[in-house]
Amino acid sequence: MWRHIVSNFLTVLIVVLVGLGAAAAWAKRQYNGPGPLTQAICLRVEPGASLTRVSNRLAEQGAISAGYIFRAGADYAGKAGSLKFGSYLIPAGASMASIIDTITAGGPSSCGTEVNFRIGVTGTDVILRELDPATGAYAEKVKFIPSADPAPEAYLQESVKPDTRLRVTLAEGATSWQVVEALKQADFLTGTISDIPAEGTLAPDSYDITRDAERATILAEMARRQALILSDLWAARAEGLPYATPEQALVMASIVEKETGVPEERRRVASVFVNRLIKGMRLQTDPAVIYGVTRGQGVLGRGLRQSELKRETPYNTYLIDGLPPTPIANPGRASIEAALNPDTTEFLYFVADGTGGHAFAATLDEHNRNVARWRAIEAERARQPQGN
Structure with missing residues (x-):
């Protein structure tokens, strides 16, 4: 009799273990496999947001199939407490694992509102725009010339938000004097510029900026990139x-x-x-x-x-x-x-x-x-x- 009971117990235990293994394998596939999102979305992670709150929002937006798997996977990966606030572009079909990687890596926001401070050959302008995640295109909300126009109210409100992306774009052909004079007009930058960089030594490019960054630091990064470009191309x-x-x-x-x-x-x-x-x-x-x-x-x-x-x-x-x-x-x-x-x-x-x-x-x-x-x-x- 006891042998029969033990045999039955072992049989049930094996069935349970097999079931648990199958469930674990299914959960792993759910976590690492393609997600249910059919169209890209912009996910805003607010300062101090909990993983539960974020997972609920993702579930509401159709980006994940199960919040508890999302949270368990983040915990297993050691990233449950590493959320970084910001606005993040979540592409269609993104896996739970890739979403966790995105919202815990930090760095500039990849969607939402952006301020683009554009330094051109004939002048400087500022564009406040917002990314449409579905199309990947930016919709312009405000545009003004900082040397001639007062900053619009919409710009003043949006540009100070912590997850608004700040960008300086330098066009090809602008002179170093033009760059310096333009950066002086950027209200989200700090510091003075003591000298105008040597002509030709600044790389036309797009630069992600943090609020209150030093103007001299931005110029140094522009010079670093140009020196690297020139060195690489000179060798070839x-x-x-x-x-x-x-x-x-x-x-x-x-x-x-x-x-x-x-x-x-x-x-x-x-x-x-x-x-x-x-x-x-x-x-x-x-x-x-x-x-x-x-x-x-x-x-x-x-x-x-x-x-x-x-x-x-x-x-x-x-x-x-x-x-x-x-x-x-x-x-x-x-x-x-x-x-x-x-x-x-x-x-x-x-x-x-x-x-x-x-x-x-x-x-x-x-x-x-x-x-x-x-x-x-x-x-x-x-x-x-x-x-x-």
């Missing part, structure tokens, strides 16, 4: 280039940056100036002459005068041989690549072609014909009624 440069140092290549890159806004043209434009240097011809590039006039402090806003083309400055490439002494702007990575790996061409000249790009020529006669076509286009445009 083409042979036979007329540059003795990476700094000279940076000067060329800045000229390429200012000469064309068409990405496909950068290497071709670089080839023209490389060919000119090799042949001992003067570069004759207007953007360098303009830099000699403005010293990078603002935009000229008009064409060059004959007196300026004849004025002797270290940047007047109609009068000096070789490269100017410094870059004339902060070039982006693509322009540095173009300067260090230009196209192989025989081109020595280029002029605008009326489409936003340029017509290139290997001979002066061909160039003169291209110039005549451009003059005709200009004349025709001048005859057009304004507004057409």
Whole structure:
């Protein structure tokens, strides 16, 4: 009899253990496998929020199948007490494990409201925008120019929230003076800037910023990135280039940056100036002459005068041989690549072609014909009624 009882007990125990094992395997698949979310969402984790509260919100939004599995998995992974406040983009099909990783890793918010402080060649503006998680696109809520407009109330309210993402975006071709003057206007930054960084040494890029970050720290990060880009691309440069140092290549890159806004043209434009240097011809590039006039402090806003083309400055490439002494702007990575790996061409000249790009020529006669076509286009445009 006792043997029968023990046998039955062992049978039940085995069944229970098998059941528990199957349940554990099922829970593991639920935790690590694709989740039920069919469309991306933005999850806001508030300061001091509990894991239970977050799991309930995720369940309500259809991101997880079972809150208790989510909490148990987080506890097993040792992350139950490591929630970081912020707004996080949860993609469709995200597993519970990946959601836990996202909301415990910290860092800038990846969705919700963002302030983008944009430093451009012709000015600086601020955009307050919000990410639509379903489409991945930002919807603009407020836009203003900090040097001319008072900050809108919506900006003042949203920008101070702890999970609002703050970003500084530096456009290719802005000068170091423009960058410094712009950063002085960013109300979410602190500290003074003692010196203007050397021209060309700041990397055009997008920078995630924390509130009250030091302006000098941001400039240092911009300089660090540019130095790394230049070092990497210099090591992979083409042979036979007329540059003795990476700094000279940076000067060329800045000229390429200012000469064309068409990405496909950068290497071709670089080839023209490389060919000119090799042949001992003067570069004759207007953007360098303009830099000699403005010293990078603002935009000229008009064409060059004959007196300026004849004025002797270290940047007047109609009068000096070789490269100017410094870059004339902060070039982006693509322009540095173009300067260090230009196209192989025989081109020595280029002029605008009326489409936003340029017509290139290997001979002066061909160039003169291209110039005549451009003059005709200009004349025709001048005859057009304004507004057409």
